[in-house]
Amino acid sequence: MIPQVSQLPTGQGDVLGWIFQVAWIALIVATFIYGQRIQMTLMLREVEGSLFRLKFMRDKGRKTAISTLKELGGSETDPTDRVDRFLEYVAIQPVNLDPSGVIWRLEHILNVRDVRFKDEVKLMVPGVDEVQTNNMENMLEAALALNIIYKVIRHFYVLGKKTKSLYIIMQLQMLLPIILREAEAFSNALQAFTHGQPIGDGAGALVAAKLMHGHRAKKIAKDTVMAKLSIEGRTAYVLKAKGPGGNVGKPGEAIKQILEKNKGKIATAIVVDAALKLEGENPGEVAEGVGVAIGGPQIEKYKVEETVLKYKVPVNVVLIKEDIGDAVSTMRKEIFDAADGVIDRIKRLILERTKKGDSIIIAGIGNTIGIGQ
Amino acid sequence: MSKADSPSKGFSSIMIIIVIVALGLSIAAFFFAANALIVTQDVIQGSYFALIGIMGLTLLTYMLIQTRKRTLSLSIQAQKVATTILCQKCGFKNLRDFQRGDFIFKEAEGCPKCNEKMMIASIYREVKKKKGKKELS
Numbered sequence: 001m002i003p004q005v006s007q008l009p010t011g012q013g014d015v016l017g018w019i020f021q022v023a024w025i026a027l028i029v030a031t032f033i034y035g036q037r038i039q040m041t042l043m044l045r046e047v048e049g050s051l052f053r054l055k056f057m058r059d060k061g062r063k064t065a066i067s068t069l070k071e072l073g074g075s076e077t078d079p080t081d082r083v084d085r086f087l088e089y090v091a092i093q094p095v096n097l098d099p100s101g102v103i104w105r106l107e108h109i110l111n112v113r114d115v116r117f118k119d120e121v122k123l124m125v126p127g128v129d130e131v132q133t134n135n136m137e138n139m140l141e142a143a144l145a146l147n148i149i150y151k152v153i154r155h156f157y158v159l160g161k162k163t164k165s166l167y168i169i170m171q172l173q174m175l176l177p178i179i180l181r182e183a184e185a186f187s188n189a190l191q192a193f194t195h196g197q198p199i200g201d202g203a204g205a206l207v208a209a210k211l212m213h214g215h216r217a218k219k220i221a222k223d224t225v226m227a228k229l230s231i232e233g234r235t236a237y238v239l240k241a242k243g244p245g246g247n248v249g250k251p252g253e254a255i256k257q258i259l260e261k262n263k264g265k266i267a268t269a270i271v272v273d274a275a276l277k278l279e280g281e282n283p284g285e286v287a288e289g290v291g292v293a294i295g296g297p298q299i300e301k302y303k304v305e306e307t308v309l310k311y312k313v314p315v316n317v318v319l320i321k322e323d324i325g326d327a328v329s330t331m332r333k334e335i336f337d338a339a340d341g342v343i344d345r346i347k348r349l350i351l352e353r354t355k356k357g358d359s360i361i362i363a364g365i366g367n368t369i370g371i372g373q
Numbered sequence: 374m375s376k377a378d379s380p381s382k383g384f385s386s387i388m389i390i391i392v393i394v395a396l397g398l399s400i401a402a403f404f405f406a407a408n409a410l411i412v413t414q415d416v417i418q419g420s421y422f423a424l425i426g427i428m429g430l431t432l433l434t435y436m437l438i439q440t441r442k443r444t445l446s447l448s449i450q451a452q453k454v455a456t457t458i459l460c461q462k463c464g465f466k467n468l469r470d471f472q473r474g475d476f477i478f479k480e481a482e483g484c485p486k487c488n489e490k491m492m493i494a495s496i497y498r499e500v501k502k503k504k505g506k507k508e509l510s
């Protein structure tokens with residue numbers, strides 16, 4: 001192409017032809033020299049577009065939070081200042097240079113955070129019941145997550161622009177599709193949390209609720225309830241977070257207590273939880289396995305792993321597959337319908353792996369918002 | 374929030390230079406194409422320049438579309454959520470929109486058939502599947 005262009009407008013002494021040729025060569029040279037700059041500019045534009053979207057979601061989250069709190073709290077208090085302060089809260093990770101005991105230090109910090117958040121909500125909307133407090137706390141956490149995501153991405157965007165570093169911008173541009181998906185998930189979560197609708201993450205809690213419905217549930221650990229019932233001739237301790245407020249409870253603590261109360265005489269523990277699906281899998285697919293499936297900051301998982309090791313109790317898991325968007329937005333029909341299939345699997349598992357008269361633990365993990373018991 | 378720390382909406386200077394140069398080149402290319410086709414009757418040269426011109430314009434259009442696209446699709450739709458109320462005695466079912474305060478296993482109003490207390494059996498949203506897409510399985 002290039003040699004042909006360079007020989008085209010010659011011959012007739014055409015001035016315009018020369019200009020055209022010089023401009024053409026200049027463009028090629030410029031592409032060689034500034035190619036990276038141009039590429040960077042294009043990437044920056046793309047990042048900027050995503051950043052706008054993140055900002056939009058952040059602002060919407062903040063607005064939703066404020067208007068919901070206003071609606072609940074009546075006209076006497078204006079929660080705007082408090083919400084703005086809340087959206088900037090940080091929890092600092094404990095030292096992990098010396099990892100011994102880091103779990104307990106982390107647990108303490110998260111407990112303090114939880115108490116602080118709930119107190120904050122009570123100050124924003126005084127006189128509201130526990131269920132609403134928990135839901136509002138969840139809603140504010142989603143808005144907080146959106147705010148943090150936006151701020152971090154903006155930080156790297158501005159940093160990349162200032163330093164003109166292709167690598168900062170490139171990383172950002174490559175990660176953004178995944179980050180946007182997560183932010184969109186939180187944005188959808190706001191609707192579920194403001195209205196108190198069950199979310200996909202609560203699939204495990206739903207299974208436990210279906211099992212324990214009609215039986216007396218008593219508190220066993222913070223925000224966690226347990227019911228003793230009989231399934232297929234076995235004594236089952238079914239536990240879940242206390243609904244219908246937005247709670248994940250302390251399932252690890254609860255399992256530990258049940259095991260210790262029974263001196264480890266538990267034939268098997270079955271953990272039911274929602275799990276992230278791989279792309280291509282259908283939401284609501286059920287999978288089985290062994291191990292402890294408890295998400296979050298790993299504290300509860302650690303507690304269970306330690307106790308079942310102490311008493312050598314086998315742990316089985318039943319997982320309900322869903323993607324990150326489904327996990328925090330209102331529960332999809334497919335996931336809801338999967339619960340009955342999970343109960344059948346649990347029954348089969350019990351029949352295969354335990355004897356009549358055995359005791360078992362069934363733990364429904366997940367946020368129990370919108371799910372009673 | 375100050376203007377400096379939020380993303381700017383304007384065109385960057387590099388972008389403007391690229392647009393101007395590309396526009397100038399394509400116009401010149403079209404001029405030469407016309408010159409070659411009409412005056413010197415050289416079809417090969419003429420169509421060659423026309424091709425360059427079309428390429429330049431395509432690039433410009435692509436860039437403009439790119440900048441327009443991001444202002445669209447900035448809205449989040451509310452999802453429709455359904456609540457099913459079930460009578461455990463006679464199996465009467467009532468499907469309605471979700472209302473604040475609903476939760477699964479909540480006691481609801483009396484059954485219109487047998488007056489027994491009904492219960493919320495399910496709350497979920499239905500996602501319409503996109504048609505015409507074949508999936509690997």
Ligand SMILES: [Zn+2]
Pocket residue numbers: 460461462463464465484485486487488489
């Ligand atoms: Zn009835």
